[in-house]
Amino acid sequence: MLKVRIIPCLDVDKGRVVKGISFVNLVDAGDPVEQARRYDAEGADELCFLDITASHEARDTLYDIVTKTASQCFMPLTVGGGVRKVEDVRNLLLVGADKVAINTAAVTRRELVREAAEKFGSQCIVVAIDAKQARPGKWVIWTHGGRTATGIDAIDYAREIVALGAGEILLTSMDRDGTRSGFDLALTRAISDAVSVPVIASGGVGTLDHLTQGVIEGHASAVLAASIFHFGEFSIQQAKRHMADAGIAVRV
Amino acid sequence: MKLVIINYGSGNLRSVAKAFERAAGDCGWAGRIVVSEDPAQVRDADYIVLPGVGAFGDCARGLQALSGMDAAMQYAVREQKRPFLGICVGMQLMADRGLEHGVHQGLGWINGEVVEIERSDPQSKIPLMGWRIPHMGWNTLSLTGTGRAHPVLRGLAGGVHCYFVHSYHFAAGDTRDVLAETEYGGRLTAAIGRDNMLGVQFHPEKSQAAGLRLLADFLRWKP
Numbered sequence: 001m002l003k004v005r006i007i008p009c010l011d012v013d014k015g016r017v018v019k020g021i022s023f024v025n026l027v028d029a030g031d032p033v034e035q036a037r038r039y040d041a042e043g044a045d046e047l048c049f050l051d052i053t054a055s056h057e058a059r060d061t062l063y064d065i066v067t068k069t070a071s072q073c074f075m076p077l078t079v080g081g082g083v084r085k086v087e088d089v090r091n092l093l094l095v096g097a098d099k100v101a102i103n104t105a106a107v108t109r110r111e112l113v114r115e116a117a118e119k120f121g122s123q124c125i126v127v128a129i130d131a132k133q134a135r136p137g138k139w140v141i142w143t144h145g146g147r148t149a150t151g152i153d154a155i156d157y158a159r160e161i162v163a164l165g166a167g168e169i170l171l172t173s174m175d176r177d178g179t180r181s182g183f184d185l186a187l188t189r190a191i192s193d194a195v196s197v198p199v200i201a202s203g204g205v206g207t208l209d210h211l212t213q214g215v216i217e218g219h220a221s222a223v224l225a226a227s228i229f230h231f232g233e234f235s236i237q238q239a240k241r242h243m244a245d246a247g248i249a250v251r252v
Numbered sequence: 253m254k255l256v257i258i259n260y261g262s263g264n265l266r267s268v269a270k271a272f273e274r275a276a277g278d279c280g281w282a283g284r285i286v287v288s289e290d291p292a293q294v295r296d297a298d299y300i301v302l303p304g305v306g307a308f309g310d311c312a313r314g315l316q317a318l319s320g321m322d323a324a325m326q327y328a329v330r331e332q333k334r335p336f337l338g339i340c341v342g343m344q345l346m347a348d349r350g351l352e353h354g355v356h357q358g359l360g361w362i363n364g365e366v367v368e369i370e371r372s373d374p375q376s377k378i379p380l381m382g383w384r385i386p387h388m389g390w391n392t393l394s395l396t397g398t399g400r401a402h403p404v405l406r407g408l409a410g411g412v413h414c415y416f417v418h419s420y421h422f423a424a425g426d427t428r429d430v431l432a433e434t435e436y437g438g439r440l441t442a443a444i445g446r447d448n449m450l451g452v453q454f455h456p457e458k459s460q461a462a463g464l465r466l467l468a469d470f471l472r473w474k475p
Contacts, residue, residue, distance in 0.1 A: 002390070074458060074459070095266070098458065121305060123417045168386075
């Protein structure tokens with residue numbers, strides 16, 4: 001039976017992990033490669049690197065991090081941030097990413113999703129959606145790291161990018177991100193039920209129950225979290241045991 | 253000893269090479285690991301690996317585009333019977349044909365066709381029960397009788413998890429060639445093989461300890 005995936009996410013800024021740096025003192029928690037090794041050893045199901053600077057100069061740093069991680073961690077690796085053209089996707093795959101997440105560029109030019117999926121296969125094209133509630137039952141997507149409103153309906157958009165070839169959706173609730181108050185379950189369920197590809201729930205995890213809710217109530221295929229793992233509060237194994245106790249199939 | 257990973261413009265060659273390097277270190281295999289598009293390298297390889305990521309047709313075209321590669325593979329794998337491992341689309345290419353976006357010829361080494369995974373109950377939207385395509389994530393390996401006796405696979409008995417990501421799967425013409433299956437809606441072929449040829453639908457290079465173990469056992473394989 002297929003298992004629900006738990007995915008720690010590392011936000012990388014100028015080559016350093018930006019969350020939780022001062023809270024973990026076992027290893028240099030600011031070094032993304034070290035963090036990746038720790039999560040690999042803990043049995044994370046995948047890893048996600050999001051380059052939040054995404055400037056031109058930062059690309060080489062990101063490539064270097066992905067190269068080093070991929071040569072040491074034999075697990076699936078999703079990389080995103082600043083992916084604008086097919087060439088960016090190719091470069092990330094070449095240095096060792098297994099999947100590439102496209103966010104703003106997919107909104108501004110939908111054809112990029114089709115081109116990338118045709119070139120490299122849907123299985124490696126993840127579309128990252130940042131959504132915000134407009135009114136109950138209605139969510140709209142934002143771009144440029146949550147700074148630009150588009151007015152585009154999140155459910156319509158999700159259906160559209162899947163039809164273009166996206167193989168997975170990384171769905172972040174901007175209302176919940178950083179609040180530790182749990183996923184936006186209504187949003188997660190609305191998108192998960194609207195599309196046939198796997199959906200990764202993201203944004204707002206503060207407790208292990210939140211992870212469980214994302215799957216049972218949100219219908220997500222995978223759950224992503226950053227701070228509960230970076231801060232050393234919970235280990236991946238604790239999260240998996242908690243989900244298994246709730247009746248969710250996980251890889252332990 | 254030399255292991256050659258065939259570079260035909262498809263796939264995560266680097267990840268496969270790195271994983272083999274680690275597995276070789278773990279099991280004390282002292283040969284060379286070479287990534288190459290040169291048929292001459294394949295002709296005198298002791299071990300041959302065909303990775304593959306993407307669509308069947310694209311991969312088949314990429315392989316055919318390498319002049320002399322088909323003959324070199326025939327020679328090394330079919331005539332000299334050296335150990336061969338196909339991974340993901342590399343495994344699917346061992347079939348007679350693939351039905352992804354049209355009909356495409358495969359290598360025809362193992363009887364069968366590569367067909368779309370059937371969605372289980374389209375009304376049921378419960379996650380993980382075979383409704384979502386691609387089949388993406390960690391799934392349990394279930395070895396067949398032949399698989400349990402296979403030198404490369406038998407280390408993965410007992411419900412080991414491997415990482416899958418695919419929308420099409422290998423429908424074998426002869427069930428005796430199926431070495432392992434996994435459950436997703438229905439049964440999907442997870443490993444296939446005959447004689448010196450082995451193919452796995454999952455990604456050993458992404459399956460952490462279980463995958464490294466399979467690669468190490470492949471390096472020790474004397475079919």
